[in-house]
Amino acid sequence: MMDFDASLLVRENIRNMKPYSTAREEFSGEAAVFLDANENAFGSPLPAAFNRYPDPYQLELKKKIGSIKGLPAQNIFLGNGSDEAIDLLFRIFCEPGKDNAIIFPPTYGMYEVSAATNDVLLKEIALTNMFQIDLETLESAIDDRTKLIFICSPNNPTGNSIDRESVLMILNNFNGIVVVDEAYINYSRQRSFIAELTEYPNLVLLQTFSKAWGLAALRLGMAFASQVIIDYFNKVKYPYNIGLATQQLALQALDQVSTINEWTRQTVEQREWLAAELQRTPFTKTVFPSDANFLLIRIDQAHELWHYLVVKGIIVRDRSRVSLCEDCLRITIGTMNENQQLLEAIKSFYA
Numbered sequence: 001m002m003d004f005d006a007s008l009l010v011r012e013n014i015r016n017m018k019p020y021s022t023a024r025e026e027f028s029g030e031a032a033v034f035l036d037a038n039e040n041a042f043g044s045p046l047p048a049a050f051n052r053y054p055d056p057y058q059l060e061l062k063k064k065i066g067s068i069k070g071l072p073a074q075n076i077f078l079g080n081g082s083d084e085a086i087d088l089l090f091r092i093f094c095e096p097g098k099d100n101a102i103i104f105p106p107t108y109g110m111y112e113v114s115a116a117t118n119d120v121l122l123k124e125i126a127l128t129n130m131f132q133i134d135l136e137t138l139e140s141a142i143d144d145r146t147k148l149i150f151i152c153s154p155n156n157p158t159g160n161s162i163d164r165e166s167v168l169m170i171l172n173n174f175n176g177i178v179v180v181d182e183a184y185i186n187y188s189r190q191r192s193f194i195a196e197l198t199e200y201p202n203l204v205l206l207q208t209f210s211k212a213w214g215l216a217a218l219r220l221g222m223a224f225a226s227q228v229i230i231d232y233f234n235k236v237k238y239p240y241n242i243g244l245a246t247q248q249l250a251l252q253a254l255d256q257v258s259t260i261n262e263w264t265r266q267t268v269e270q271r272e273w274l275a276a277e278l279q280r281t282p283f284t285k286t287v288f289p290s291d292a293n294f295l296l297i298r299i300d301q302a303h304e305l306w307h308y309l310v311v312k313g314i315i316v317r318d319r320s321r322v323s324l325c326e327d328c329l330r331i332t333i334g335t336m337n338e339n340q341q342l343l344e345a346i347k348s349f350y351a
């Protein structure tokens, strides 16, 4: 990997294009009169400088995230959810109608949607029945048009982590971009691949404020990668992709790491409790081991149970028609009270 150059994988039009230059970038320094961006000089109807365009690179926020994650700001991209980063990866690296990407289903649905929007062929290599990557089949699927491999770990909807050795094997041998989606990493027994970023210039990590951070409505996702790759993200993104409100609110949220850690601890505790309770019932066939904030369970009459729970006002995700997830429901871990209600409702369905 030492001679890896991400620029060589980038689409030619993206490599050669000139990015939009914002008024904010053309001038930096001290000034009192800003008449360069056609903003409203009289003010904002809201109690903050919303009349001014925000920092296009969100530097203050990136520095604060970086201090928590142990990363410099230039290795961080922020997007309108991780979904923006996923879409940008296709737009930067995949020539529509020519290049391809690889996913390991059952997995997160957005990779497929983004591939389709960008007219990129997606090769699907099913996980094994242990929900791990089949490295031999992967090797035979990779060709010289394969630009991206998406590894979701912990994986949605199965909940398990992908074996670290498999991820390292792919990082060491694949001459394209390896995306590791760590949306659920806070709940995992496995450690993040952040420490591996310096060693692997082909690694892109995705994390999000939508899960453990409790900010799904804010729409803020993170990508961590080598500076070369982050520079391409910045080149292609909308100039002001993260609004000032989001930047300010995220900065406030980052002061509450201890609350987030406590909620994460309780979620994991509840996950283990619910897993044990469900396992104890005769109608549960399998509770799959989870490193995430949800459980995948295989249970008798899964679809009928799902419907019964809906009528009771309890909504879980019916995955019973997803390949390898036959007869399975995906259950997000709630509060202790919610989890107890769920368990009672499930028991009453079979009673």
Ligand SMILES: *Cc1c(COP(=O)(O)O)cnc(C)c1O
Pocket (backbone or CB within 6 Å): 080, 081, 082, 083, 084, 108, 152, 156, 181, 183, 207, 208, 209, 210, 211, 216, 220, 221
């Ligand atoms: C929930 C989830 C995300 C988060 O997406 P956002 O756009 O940041 O809300 C990313 N990846 C996976 C696998 C997820 O399950």
